[in-house]
Amino acid sequence: MTLLDRAIVRLLPAVPKPVVQRFSARYIAGATLPEAVRAVKDLNAAGKLATIDVLGEEVTHEDEARAIAAAYGNVFAEIEREGLDSNVSVKLTALGLHLSYELCRENVEDVLAAAAARANFVRIDMEDSTTTTETLRLYRELRESGHDNVGVVLQAYLRRTLDDVRALADLRPNVRLCKGIYVEPPSIAFTDHDAVRASFVRCVDALLDAGAYVGIATHDEWLIGEALERVRRRSLARDAYELQMLLGVRDDRATELVADGHRLRVYVPYGEQWYGYSLRRLQENPAMAGTIARATVGRAFGRL
Numbered sequence: 238m239t240l241l242d243r244a245i246v247r248l249l250p251a252v253p254k255p256v257v258q259r260f261s262a263r264y265i266a267g268a269t270l271p272e273a274v275r276a277v278k279d280l281n282a283a284g285k286l287a288t289i290d291v292l293g294e295e296v297t298h299e300d301e302a303r304a305i306a307a308a309y310g311n312v313f314a315e316i317e318r319e320g321l322d323s324n325v326s327v328k329l330t331a332l333g334l335h336l337s338y339e340l341c342r343e344n345v346e347d348v349l350a351a352a353a354a355r356a357n358f359v360r361i362d363m364e365d366s367t368t369t370t371e372t373l374r375l376y377r378e379l380r381e382s383g384h385d386n387v388g389v390v391l392q393a394y395l396r397r398t399l400d401d402v403r404a405l406a407d408l409r410p411n412v413r414l415c416k417g418i419y420v421e422p423p424s425i426a427f428t429d430h431d432a433v434r435a436s437f438v439r440c441v442d443a444l445l446d447a448g449a450y451v452g453i454a455t456h457d458e459w460l461i462g463e464a465l466e467r468v469r470r471r472s473l474a475r476d477a478y479e480l481q482m483l484l485g486v487r488d489d490r491a492t493e494l495v496a497d498g499h500r501l502r503v504y505v506p507y508g509e510q511w512y513g514y515s516l517r518r519l520q521e522n523p524a525m526a527g528t529i530a531r532a533t534v535g536r537a538f539g540r541l
């Protein structure tokens with residue numbers, strides 16, 4: 238990204254919501270569950286797996302958190318009814334983590350019960366660093382109380398992550414590994430591009446050595462190559478790991494990886510609360526900042 242792009246990215250929260258919505262449409266299946274179902278059907282038809290995320294990270298009341306948990310019940314029912322190949326991803330803040338740990342745990346257990354009733358699986362997304370310790374604590378508690386249909390996410394940009402891999406090793410965890418998207422200070426996170434990549438590779442090695450099932454979640458071509466090389470060196474079977482990408486990002490590359498025989502899962506978010514997720518995706522799109530700036534200026538002059 239150029240310096241100008243970086244400056245524009247920082248100003249994105251000031252961009253009018255309709256402009257953000259227009260440019261982020263490709264990243265979101267829609268506002269409703271039927272739209273998510275349609276997106277997953279298309280992905281499945283192309284040989285791709287999915288993970289459905291009910292957008293909702295801004296909950297302020299217990300009722301909202303319980304409503305999100307209930308929405309996941311509907312998602313599992315639709316997955317079964319439509320015969321979809323999809324699991325789900327949840328955000329603990331959407332399930333009430335900032336309101337109370339116990340409320341959040343109850344909600345996660347409800348989602349896990351709905352999943353278990355249909356032999357399905359729940360991935361706990363990782364959010365900003367204020368939630369890391371509690372997220373990993375909850376993951377351990379759930380596993381130790383007998384829930385096997387749950388996985389977690391680790392972020393390679395956090396300096397603590399290699400230690401977290403070692404701490405989780407006894408659980409033989411199911412881990413999605415990603416770079417990490419929240420803005421974190423250098424005291425706790427690698428901020429240099431190459432350092433994040435190096436940490437990602439170290440974590441892939443440590444996870445595979447620990448016998449973890451790894452979801453390699455990146456669109457970074459260099460990292461995809463490094464991770465697959467490590468999988469190849471260990472002669473892992475094709476069902477012993479998976480690649481993961483986001484809806485609307487590098488779709489053609491995902492198709493190639495499927496054609497090469499890899500399991501590949503696409504993250505499919507849907508729901509009314511599209512704004513926070515959309516901003517994060519636009520901030521990451523190297524080609525988008527300038528385009529949005531032009532559109533915003535155009536709007537200001539009445540051309541949009």
Ligand SMILES: Cc1cc2nc3c(=O)[nH]c(=O)nc-3n(C[C@H](O)[C@H](O)[C@H](O)COP(=O)(O)OP(=O)(O)OC[C@H]3O[C@@H](n4cnc5c(N)ncnc54)[C@H](O)[C@@H]3O)c2cc1C
Pocket residue numbers: 361362363364390392413415416417418419454455456457458481482483485486487502503504517518519521522523
């Ligand atoms: C399945 C999945 C789940 C995730 N879950 C989490 C999570 O729980 N917690 C968390 O903190 N982060 C999560 N992330 C986000 C992740 O941390 C990164 O922020 C994101 O994947 C971008 O990093 P990258 O590895 O793709 O590398 P980048 O260097 O950002 O991207 C590599 C290339 O991919 C393309 N690209 C990347 N993003 C976009 C975009 N938005 N639009 C267009 N092109 C793009 C560009 O060509 C870019 O050069 C998830 C990512 C994936 C794929």
